[in-house]
Every structure is written in C-alpha cells, then in structure tokens.
Amino acid sequence: MSRQLPLVFEAPRRGQPPRHWADLSVSERREAMVTAGQSAFRARQLSVHYFERLAADPADWTDIPAAVRSQLSELFLPPLLHPVHVLSCDGDTTVKTLWKLHDGALVESVLMRYPDRVTMCVSSQAGCGMACPFCATGQGGLQRNMSTAEIVEQVLDGARKLAAGQVPGGIGRVNNVVFMGMGEPLANYKAVIGAVRQLTAPQPDGLGMSARGITVSTVGLVPRMQQLATEGIPVTLALSLHAPDDELRDELVPINTRWNVDEVVDAAWEYARTTKRRVSIEYILIRDINDQAFRADLLAKVLKRRGNWGWVHVNLIPLNPTPGSKWTASRRRDEEEFVARLRAKGVPVTIRDTRGREIDGACGQLAAHEA
Numbered sequence: 001m002s003r004q005l006p007l008v009f010e011a012p013r014r015g016q017p018p019r020h021w022a023d024l025s026v027s028e029r030r031e032a033m034v035t036a037g038q039s040a041f042r043a044r045q046l047s048v049h050y051f052e053r054l055a056a057d058p059a060d061w062t063d064i065p066a067a068v069r070s071q072l073s074e075l076f077l078p079p080l081l082h083p084v085h086v087l088s089c090d091g092d093t094t095v096k097t098l099w100k101l102h103d104g105a106l107v108e109s110v111l112m113r114y115p116d117r118v119t120m121c122v123s124s125q126a127g128c129g130m131a132c133p134f135c136a137t138g139q140g141g142l143q144r145n146m147s148t149a150e151i152v153e154q155v156l157d158g159a160r161k162l163a164a165g166q167v168p169g170g171i172g173r174v175n176n177v178v179f180m181g182m183g184e185p186l187a188n189y190k191a192v193i194g195a196v197r198q199l200t201a202p203q204p205d206g207l208g209m210s211a212r213g214i215t216v217s218t219v220g221l222v223p224r225m226q227q228l229a230t231e232g233i234p235v236t237l238a239l240s241l242h243a244p245d246d247e248l249r250d251e252l253v254p255i256n257t258r259w260n261v262d263e264v265v266d267a268a269w270e271y272a273r274t275t276k277r278r279v280s281i282e283y284i285l286i287r288d289i290n291d292q293a294f295r296a297d298l299l300a301k302v303l304k305r306r307g308n309w310g311w312v313h314v315n316l317i318p319l320n321p322t323p324g325s326k327w328t329a330s331r332r333r334d335e336e337e338f339v340a341r342l343r344a345k346g347v348p349v350t351i352r353d354t355r356g357r358e359i360d361g362a363c364g365q366l367a368a369h370e371a
C-alpha cells in the first residue's frame with residue numbers, strides 16, 4: 001500500500017476569499033446593499049441578474065443605473081474562480097475546468113451533459129485531508145476549505161455556459177449537482193450546507209434547484225451524517241464505502257479507523273430512515289484489492305442486515321488509476337461477478353459510467369498533474 005498520510009479534519013485558516021453575493025442570506029444582502037448606500041430593493045434586482053438571468057456582465061443590468069452597476073459588481077461579485085485549463089471530450093458534452101482560486105489554490109469541476117440531464121460535479125475543499133491512498137487529491141493533503149460562494153460559482157459557471165448555448169445540445173440548465181470533486185464535503189460542513197441552500201432557494205434568492213437533484217458524498221464522518229439528516233433538506237447522501245470489512249477499509253479509507261464499517265452503514269441507514277431518501281453506497285472496484293466475490297457477498301450481507309425496504313443502492317465505480325499508482329481497474333469478469341452476486345442477493349446495483357476518463361476524469365488528477 002502507499003505511504004499512510006495523517007487524517008486532517010481542521011482546515012488551515014488561510015486564504016479565505018472576498019465576500020460574495022452567494023455567501024449572503026437574503027436579509028444579509030438587503031443589509032449589505034443599504035450599507036453600500038443603495039436602496040434595499042436593489043438586493044432583489046441584483047439577485048435576479050445573478051441567480052435568475054445568469055447575467056454576470058454588469059452591462060446587462062439595465063434596470064440599475066450605469067454608474068451603480070460597476071460599484072455593485074466590484075462590491076458583491078468579485079471574481080472567485082479563474083480558469084487555468086478547460087478540457088472537453090465526449091463531443092464537448094463533458095467539460096472539465098481546472099480553477100485557480102484567489103490565493104493560488106487549485107480545484108476542479110466537471111460538467112456532464114447527458115441526453116436527458118446535466119450534472120455538475122463540484123469541489124468543496126482545495127485538496128483533502130482524508131488521505132485515501134488511491135486518490136490523487138488525498139495524496140496532496142488539505143490546503144483549505146472553500147467558501148460557500150466558491151462552491152456555488154462552480155455550478156453557476158456551468159449554468160451560464162448552458163444558458164448561453166455553449167454546450168452542444170442546445171440551451172439547457174443544471175439538473176444535478178454532485179459533491180464528488182475535490183475534498184470531503186462534510187469536513188467543510190457549514191460552507192457546503194450554505195451552498196446547498198443557495199442552490200435550492202427559489203429564484204431569485206437562489207438557483208431554484210430541487211434538493212433531490214443534489215448528492216452530497218462522504219467517506220463517513222458519522223456525526224456530520226447525523227447532522228445532515230436533521231437539516232430538512234432532502235439531498236441524496238452517497239457513502240464512499242469501498243470495502244465491506246474493517247481490515248481492508250482501514251487501509252483504503254483511513255477515516256474508517258475513526259468510524260468503522262458498522263458505524264458508517266448505521267449512520268447511512270439512519271439517514272435513509274429519517275429523510276426517506278435512498279442512500280447511495282459508492283464502491284470503487286480495484287483489481288484484486290476489493291473486487292473479490294466474497295467481498296460482494298459480504299457487502300450484500302452488511303447492507304441487507306439493515307433491512308430490505310429499498311433504503312440503499314450500490315454504485316460501482318471502475319477505478320481510474322492515479323498516475324504512478326500500482327492499483328488498477330478490475331477485470332471485466334470480476335466486475336461482472338461482483339454485480340451478479342449483489343443482484344442475486346437482491347441489492348440494487350449499477351456501474352457508474354466513466355465520463356471524462358480521457359481527460360483525467362477522477363477527482364483531483366488534473367490538479368495533481370498541474371501541481
């Protein structure tokens with residue numbers, strides 16, 4: 001196995017970005033507008049432009065006096081994300097962007113357009129402190145937490161591209177957001193929940209997305225999973241399990257030494273029970289490491305033990321190897337056997353498509369390469 005890095009829960013306190021409109025609540029926006037010497041009603045005007053019309057250019061804000069537009073833009077919409085690389089594949093319907101943040105930290109987001117929907121995969125931290133040895137981001141450690149607005153801006157960038165017809169398939173909108181880019185979302189809980197609220201607030205106060213279209217993934221920060229269940233926002237929870245037994249999971253997902261398989265699956269089950277939302281169990285298939293038939297049987301047992309009322313769904317992910325890694329994707333026949341064994345035990349299972357694979361699709365690979 002690779003060298004073991006320490007788990008890091010507390011993000012270094014550095015480099016927080018300037019305040020942005022998407023960091024503020026509706027009442028804070030009105031207060032900020034008054035503090036800026038403007039009428040409170042301009043807050044709604046600016047929100048309409050930002051969240052509803054997706055008009056980032058102040059020249060388009062024609063209901064606001066020209067002299068005021070640049071002031072509001074500078075005060076409330078400071079540029080937070082600067083593109084370093086934009087790569088596309090799948091006929092330009094998969095677009096991956098490497099962003100530089102104001103302090104030089106690098107993060108990634110990916111837009112994936114399917115015939116019936118658009119999914120944005122976003123980052124929640126610059127780097128990650130969870131030290132998963134198969135993951136490029138984990139190997140680089142944690143630089144800092146991202147702010148609410150830095151998270152929201154990744155989605156808005158995709159929304160603006162779609163609204164402008166820049167992604168093949170005609171004018172469109174973002175239907176799904178998955179927090180599966182760089183970082184452990186629940187380790188940056190406050191900013192992530194803030195971003196979910198901004199994305200789901202009705203227009204013009206937010207982007208007006210359905211919470212059901214949002215997936216928050218975690219390696220298993222149990223207290224935060226429990227807290228998430230009480231927020232009253234029915235996002236989908238995805239638990240990155242990757243192994244059904246503690247011996248292997250301690251190595252693959254080091255947070256397991258803090259909260260073990262039983263504890264994280266209990267917390268996932270409790271989330272499903274409280275929210276009535278089916279939990280997704282993420283399982284990266286790694287050749288000869290976690291893809292044996294007996295582990296498929298054990299996974300089914302671990303999940304079925306909690307009941308059989310459709311609370312869970314397994315999402316198998318073929319490993320996208322980190323450059324230089326000794327681990328690789330499972331053989332086709334092992335993958336098929338793994339799926340067959342889960343199905344035979346009545347566990348719903350799908351294999352995730354591997355969009356963006358040829359452009360360093362796995363989280364963190366582009367940033368790791370750049371660094």
Ligand code: SF4
Nearest residue numbers: 128130132135138183
């Ligand atoms: S797999 Fe996810 S949680 Fe683990 S190190 Fe990578 S980004 Fe962090």
